[in-house]
Amino acid sequence: MFDSRYVRVFDEVVRTGSFAAAARNLGYTQPAISQQMKALERSVGTPLFMRVGRRLRLTDAGEVLARHASGILGAISAAQQQMTAITRLKSGRVRVYAFPSASATLIPTAVASIKSRHPGIRIELIDAEPPDSVEALRRGDCDITLAFTYDAPSEQPESDDLYTISLLDDPLIVLLPKGHPLARRRSVELAQLAEERWIAGCVRCRSHFIESCATAGFEPHIDFTTDDNLAVQSLVAAGTGIAVMPSMVRSFISHPKVVSRPVLPADSRTVAAYTLSGHQKIPVTRLMMEALQLAADKMRGE
Template sequence: MFDSRHVRVFDEVVRTGSFAAAARNLGYTQPAISQQMKALERSVGTLLFVRVGRGLRLTDAGEVLARHAAGILGAISAAQEQMTAITRLKAGRIRICAFPSASATLIPSAVASIKKQHPGIRIELLEAEPPESVESLLRGDCDVALAFTYDTASEQPTSDDLCIVPLFDDPLMILLPAAHPLARRRSIELAQLAEEQWIAGCVRCRSRFVESCAAAGFEPDIGFSTDDNIAVQSLVAAGVGVSVMPRMVYSSIRHPKVVSRPVIPADSRTVAAYTLSGHQNIPVTRLMLEALQHVAEEMRENGQAAKLPALGTNS
C-alpha cells in the first residue's frame, strides 16, 4: 500500500532529478528525502532508483511508478477536494423517506431552507408509510426516515441501530361538514358520533381509530377508506360521512366546507425523524435533522403541532 506522502516526494525526485533538489523544493533535508524513498521501496518490495555516477536512474519498477505517480496524486487530490466539499456542505447527497403528510408539510420547508444555504447538496425524496419508512432506513435505502407512531412507549422502534429525533405531537381532529349539527362545538366526544358513517384513513390510522371507538363504546360504520387527504375532505364536505384526521394532515389543505374540532378523549400521534446510529454526525445528515427540527418548531409556534416531551435517542 502506497503512502501518498512518499509518492509525492518520489514524483518530485523524478521531476528534479535528485534527492537534493527535491529536498530544497519541498523544504525537507536530504536525509529525510532519502529515508522516505527507502520506506517507499520497502512498501513496494523493490528498488526504484539506482545511482549512476552522481545522478539517479529509475529502475523498471521506478519507471512504472513514475508513469502512474501523477495519476495517483491527482486522484488523491480530487478525492480530498470532494470530501472537503462534502464536509463543508458544498456538495453531498441526502435521501429522505417520509409518509405523505410529512412530504406535504415538513419536507418542503426543510428542503427549501437547506437549498437556500447549500445549493450544491442533492436531496432525494422517497415516500412510504411507517413502519416501512424505518425499515427502508435499516436496509440502507435512505439516510433519514420520517415516521409516526401511536402509543409511543409500545410502538416506538427500539433498534440499537437507530438514532431517534422527536419532532412533535400531532393531535387528532374530528372532521365534519360545516353544516353538521355538532360543527359549532369547540370539541367533540367520539361517542357523540357513534351513529355516523365514517371515512377511514391509512391502515395504521384506521387501526388506531377502531381501537378508540371500541374504547368509547361503539363499533364505527366505516363506509369509505382512503389515505388521500383531498378525497377524505371532499367526502366529508359532501355530507357522506365524518372522519378523524391528524392536524398536520388537515393543515396542509383545508376544504372550505369542512370544519375540524379536537376529539375527546384527546389522542395524537408522535412524529419523529430517524437515522442510523452515528450517522447524525455526518454533516449533511446532521444538517437535514436540524432543518426538520427547525420546521417542527415553527409548526408548533403556528399551532400546527403540539410540543413533544424529549424521548432521547437510542444509539
C-alpha cells in the same frame, strides 16, 4: 499498499532528477528524502531507482510508478477536494423518507432553509408510511426517516440502533361536512359519532382509530379507506362519511365545505425524525435533522 506521501516525494524526485533537488523544493533534508524512498521501495517490494554514475535512473518498477504517480496524486487530490466540500456542506446528498403530511409541511420549510444557505446540497424525498419507512432506514435505503407513532408500545421502534429527535405532537381532529349537526360544537365526543359512516386512512392510523372507537364503546362502520388526504376531505365534503385525521393535514389542505373539531378524549400522534446511531455526525445528515427540528419549532409557533 504504499503511503501517498511517499508517492508525492517520489514524483518530485522524478520531476527534478535528484534527491537533493526534491529536498530543496519540498523543504526536507536530503537524508529524509532518501529514507522515504527506501520506505517506499520496501512497501512495493522492489527498488525504484538505480545510480548510474552521479545520476539517478528509474528501474522498470520505477518507470511504472512514474507513469501512474500523477494520476494517483490527482485522484487523491480530487477525493480530498470532494470530501472537503461535503464536510463544509458545499455539496452532498441526503435521502429522506417521510409520510405525506410531513412531506407537505415540515419538509418544505426544512429544505428551503437548507437551500438558502447551502445550495449545493441535494435532497431526495420519497413518500413512505411507518413502519416501512423505519425499516427502509435500517436497510440503508435512506439517511433520515420521518415517522409517527401513537401510544401503543408495539408502534415504538426499537431504538438501540437509532438516533431520534422528537419533533412535535400532532393532535387528532374529526372532519365533518359543514351541514353536520355537530359541526357547531367546539369539540366532539368520539362516542357521539358511533352511528356515523367513516373514511379511514393509512394502516397505522386506521388501526389506532379502530382501537379508539373500541375504547369509546363502538365498532366503526368504515365505508372508504384511502391514504389520499385530499380525497378524504372531498368525501367528507360530499357527505359520504366523516373522518378522524391528524391536524397537520388541515394545515396544508383545507376543503371549504369541511369543518374540523377537536375530538374527545384528546388524542395525538408523535412525529419524530430518525437516523442510524452515529449518522447524526455526518455533516449533511446533521444539517437536515437540525432543519427539521427548526421547521417543527416554527410549526408549533415557537
